[in-house]
Structures are given as C-alpha cells and as structure tokens.
Amino acid sequence: PPYLNELAAAEGKYFGTATDQPGTGEDTDIIYQKILNGTIFGQVTPANGMKGMNTEPELGVFNYTMGDVVVQIAQDHNKILRCHNLIWSSQQPEWLTSENYTWTRETLLPVMENHIKTLITHWADVCHAWDVVNEAFASNGTLSASPWLDVIGPDYLPLAFQYAHEAVQSTGKDIKIYYNDYGIESPSEKVDAVYQLVRDLQAQGIQISVGLESHFTVLDPNTFEAQSAVMAGLQDLGVTFALTELDVRFPTLPPNETYSYEAQAFRYWESVSACMQYSGCEGITVWDFADQYSWIPATFEGEGEADLYSADYTRKPAYYAVAEAL
Ligand code: XIL
Numbered sequence: 001p002p003y004l005n006e007l008a009a010a011e012g013k014y015f016g017t018a019t020d021q022p023g024t025g026e027d028t029d030i031i032y033q034k035i036l037n038g039t040i041f042g043q044v045t046p047a048n049g050m051k052g053m054n055t056e057p058e059l060g061v062f063n064y065t066m067g068d069v070v071v072q073i074a075q076d077h078n079k080i081l082r083c084h085n086l087i088w089s090s091q092q093p094e095w096l097t098s099e100n101y102t103w104t105r106e107t108l109l110p111v112m113e114n115h116i117k118t119l120i121t122h123w124a125d126v127c128h129a130w131d132v133v134n135e136a137f138a139s140n141g142t143l144s145a146s147p148w149l150d151v152i153g154p155d156y157l158p159l160a161f162q163y164a165h166e167a168v169q170s171t172g173k174d175i176k177i178y179y180n181d182y183g184i185e186s187p188s189e190k191v192d193a194v195y196q197l198v199r200d201l202q203a204q205g206i207q208i209s210v211g212l213e214s215h216f217t218v219l220d221p222n223t224f225e226a227q228s229a230v231m232a233g234l235q236d237l238g239v240t241f242a243l244t245e246l247d248v249r250f251p252t253l254p255p256n257e258t259y260s261y262e263a264q265a266f267r268y269w270e271s272v273s274a275c276m277q278y279s280g281c282e283g284i285t286v287w288d289f290a291d292q293y294s295w296i297p298a299t300f301e302g303e304g305e306a307d308l309y310s311a312d313y314t315r316k317p318a319y320y321a322v323a324e325a326l
Pocket of ligand 1: 020
C-alpha cells in the first residue's frame with residue numbers, strides 16, 4: 001500500500017496520527033504497533049497523555065510519564081511530535097475547579113504561566129508544535145465556557161500565547177504555538193474570531209499557527225471549497241496551519257442502510273486535497289487510525305467507523321483516497 005507519510009513528505013508536509021497510550025489496548029496490539037511504528041505515519045500526537053489532568057495532577061507537581069510514552073515512540077521511530085494541549089476547558093487538573101481552592105485572577109495567572117512554561121521547556125527538544133489553547137471559541141465567535149475564562153477573564157487567551165511565546169523564545173527552538181479548534185473548517189463567525197486572534201497577537205509581535213481539528217461526518221457540508229476558503233484566509237495572514245485531528249464518522253444509520261465507504265473516502269480526499277494546495281499547511285494528523293480505538297463511539301452515541309482502517313485492519317477506500325490526494 002502507499003506509505004502516506006512518504007507521499008506527504010515528497011510535498012514537504014507530514015502525515016500523522018494521534019495515539020492513546022498506555023492502557024487503551026493499543027500498546028499491546030501487535031498489528032496496531034507495527035502500523036504505528038512504520039513509515040505510514042510520520043508524525044504522532046498523544047491523544048490524552050499531555051493534557052492538564054495528566055501533566056499537572058497536583059498543583060505545582062508535574063508528571064511526564066504518560067506524555068513520555070508518545071515522546072518515546074516519536075524518538076524511536078523518527079517521527080515529528082505534535083504536543084497537545086496546554087490550556088483547555090476539558091480534562092483539566094482537579095485543582096482548577098476544586099472547592100479546596102478559591103482562585104482569583106491574581107492567584108491563577110501565575111499558575112497558568114507556570115503550567116505553560118514548565119511543559120514547553122521540559123519537552124522543548126521534542127515538540128515540533130504545541131497546541132497552546134484548545135477550543136476557546138463558541139460557534140458565534142464569543143469565548144466559550146472555561147474555568148480559565150471564569151477566573152482570569154477574556155485575556156486568558158492572549159496571555160496564554162504570550163507565556164507560550166516567552167517560553168519558546170527562552171528555549172531558542174522553533175516550536176510552533178498553535179490555537180486549535182473544531183468547527184473552523186468552513187467560513188463562519190468562529191473562523192473570523194480565530195483570524196482576529198491571529199491579528200491581535202501579530203500586533204503584539206507573537207506569531208501563532210492554527211489547527212483545524214477537522215472532525216467531520218459523512219454528511220457534513222464542509223466542502224473542498226469551504227475548507228480551501230478558510231485555509232486561503234490563513235495563508236493570507238501569513239500563518240502556518242495544519243489539519244490536527246481529522247476523522248470522518250458515520251451518523252447512526254437507519255435499519256438496512258450500510259456504510260458508504262466511498263462517501264467517507266471523498267470527505268477525506270476533500271480535506272487532504274485542500275491542505276495540499278497551500279504552502280502554509282504543514283501537514284495532516286488523523287485522530288487515531290483504527291476504528292476500535294477511535295474516540296467517536298464513546299463521545300457521539302451510535303456514531304463511529306470514522307477511521308482509515310476497520311477494526312480488523314482492512315484499509316478502507318478512505319485510505320486510498322488520502323493517498324491519491326497527497
Ligand atoms: C479526545 C480523546 O481522543 C479521548 O480519548 C478523550 O476521552 C476525550 O478527548 N478535540 C480534542 C482532543 O482536541 O483532545 C479530543 O480527544 C477530541 C476532540
């Protein structure tokens with residue numbers, strides 16, 4: 001079969017996958033390991049290992065164990081590592097929302113700064129990019145609910161990037177700092193808010209990159225044209241971007257209907273093709289590659305089959321459509 005990352009690399013991009021280890025079953029699945037470690041994927045993202053709840057479980061006490069599992073995979077098999085994520089509304093440390101702490105802007109800001117700077121500094125030699133803030137905007141472009149917003153106020157968002165920028169500067173490395181979100185794959189008020197964030201930070205001398213998560217359904221109206229329009233806007237702003245969590249799930253099917261793997265393949269093709277048009281698009285990451293490890297069924301009831309491989313490791317038409325697009 002075509003080696004997806006080799007095709008991407010020939011065009012100066014990467015093709016990678018999220019992976020969720022340890023403890024999910026992936027780590028003892030020999031076929032999964034063989035595909036993950038091989039040359040099909042040239043980039044990895046820890047699906048959970050670097051999230052706040054795992055990296056700073058106790059206030060001021062950092063834990064790198066789970067993140068290091070994926071760092072090791074990247075190093076052993078010569079893959080680019082995307083680090084994910086520093087500040088989010090979900091999967092945060094318990095202390096952030098615990099009643100045992102009465103946070104104020106004054107007490108929480110240095111904690112946010114320490115979280116961001118400690119992690120960027122610790123993994124500075126291995127992270128190609130960091131998703132600094134994840135999913136901060138609602139669909140109408142206002143800030144969505146988050147404990148960080150509640151306590152610090154709206155400037156938690158630019159401040160997170162300022163701290164990240166300072167941390168990267170002090171390492172002397174070229175670590176890209178990303179704003180990462182879903183639902184920004186076609187023009188909308190949410191996309192406008194992201195563009196504005198980019199401009200505001202550029203005015204402060206801080207250059208960010210933008211991650212288009214790209215969690216689609218087979219019936220999604222996110223066309224090739226719509227995705228291209230968003231990417232053209234980012235390219236015009238002079239920022240780099242990436243598809244960070246691509247998958248295409250099936251909604252619950254009526255009885256007697258079967259999956260149209262061709263329709264799914266076309267959705268994958270559209271997204272990958274859109275990225276390939278732009279020098280600013282760094283690469284593409286699928287949010288894991290085999291259906292039995294996909295996050296979809298646990299999150300969207302009755303939905304699934306979103307990945308490039310079936311649970312028995314048959315490559316779906318989507319796999320070949322991606323190869324064609326690269
Ligand atoms: C998901 C993980 O894959 C799941 O294992 C976890 O239970 C929930 O989070 N957007 C993101 C990712 O930015 O961090 C999410 O990952 C999927 C949606």
